[in-house]
Amino acid sequence: MVSSLPHPTTAAGRDGLAALLARPEKAVVALDFDGTLAEIVPDPEQARAHPGAVPALSALAPHLAAVVVVTGRPAGVAVRYGGFAGVPGLDHLVVLGHYGAERWDAVSGTVQAAAPHPGVAAVRAELPGFLDRVGAWPGTWIEEKGRAVAVHTRRAEDPQGAFEALKGPLGDLAARHGLVLEPGRMVLELRPPGMDKGVALADFLRETGAGSVLYAGDDLGDLPAYAAVEKLRSDGTPGLLVCSAAESAAVPDLAARADLTVPGPAAVVGLLAGLAEALTEGEGAGQGA
Structure with a gap:
């Protein structure tokens, strides 16, 4: 394992990270927005992605099968607050908004949505x-x-x-x-019922045929996504669960099930940047062999 990357505390998490590093072209990185890519702020309209988030994602995404942001926010709002549109390297980014009821993809730049409840x-x-x-x-x-x-x-x-x-x-x-x-x-x-991050994530992973998955979140709404990854792991697909402790402490129910806890969005961005660096180095070593 690359020394600059944090070490998961569980065997399942270590297997998930190893699978991502070994076959990144089959891996999906899935991320919550508020508290994970963006700091929690008193006024949600003032939330913005950490300044390093887009550079880290644009460096990481070309190595992967897919990068997806899964959020309770409207998809278009997450795209604006994240600064995700029109970024080189993020041309295949997908944002699943409203827990999957809306979908924005960078290829078309449009939002698709079901009828409102x-x-x-x-x-x-x-x-x-x-x-x-x-x-x-x-x-x-x-x-x-x-x-x-x-x-x-x-x-x-x-x-x-x-x-x-x-x-x-x-x-x-x-x-x-x-x-x-x-x-x-x-x-x-x-x-509405039936809208949760677990359903959205599981559907997306089936669509992409993911061979491994990393999911990072910070709050109770991320528990269904954790459950989806745990189900995949029980079926043989490696996965890494990351908890972003965006405030003084992690949400206990989330931290208890995480393989890796990092201190907030800046550390999540550091993890993403570390993965991009490790994969770039690995490609360089492979070409030089």
């Missing part, structure tokens, strides 16, 4: 009055996500208290309109 529009209309009635704490605010709606508590005086107080009522509201509630770090998202 009618429950989202109903919740969108009801939510402001609903939050008033349940006594939402000052500082709680609504994020419009197109095919989903999210309630943030990060700006509240007691963010965790507001989060816990709203989880039950918002779960009931989501169920009444045929939606599901997805908790994250100080955010509660109401979205």
Whole structure:
């Protein structure tokens, strides 16, 4: 294993990394956006990919079968905030937005999407009055996500208290309109069922015929993607699970299942750059042999 790369703590993770390095042309690197490629910020509209993310990805992507960003954000928003469009080396990048309900690919530069769930529009209309009635704490605010709606508590005086107080009522509201509630770090998202990163990732990996996969995420919404990689590993496809600890500590449920934990987006970018360097060196050694 290349000495400059971090060492996974599990045997399965080490096998996944070794498979990626041995046959990169069959490998897929899949990445969450917020907290993984971009720092978590109080206002999600101000989130941007780490400055080193695009250079690292553009150096790494030509060695791989595919690079895919899997996010709860609208695909077009992730592309803009990531700066992914029109980048040499990223001409085959795919962004799966809204947990796979939307797809942007660099080849066409367009977003393909299924019809929106009618429950989202109903919740969108009801939510402001609903939050008033349940006594939402000052500082709680609504994020419009197109095919989903999210309630943030990060700006509240007691963010965790507001989060816990709203989880039950918002779960009931989501169920009444045929939606599901997805908790994250100080955010509660109401979205259609059947949309999760595990489904999106598994479908994409089948499409590409991946021989190995690296998935990096930072929050509870990434657990289904972890489960998809674990299922692949049980079926014989190597995989590496990376946890981005974007704040003072990793999300415990995610960190417990990760093969490798790194301290936030800067370290994720460092891992991607290290992989690109290792693969470039490996190609050079192969040509010189």
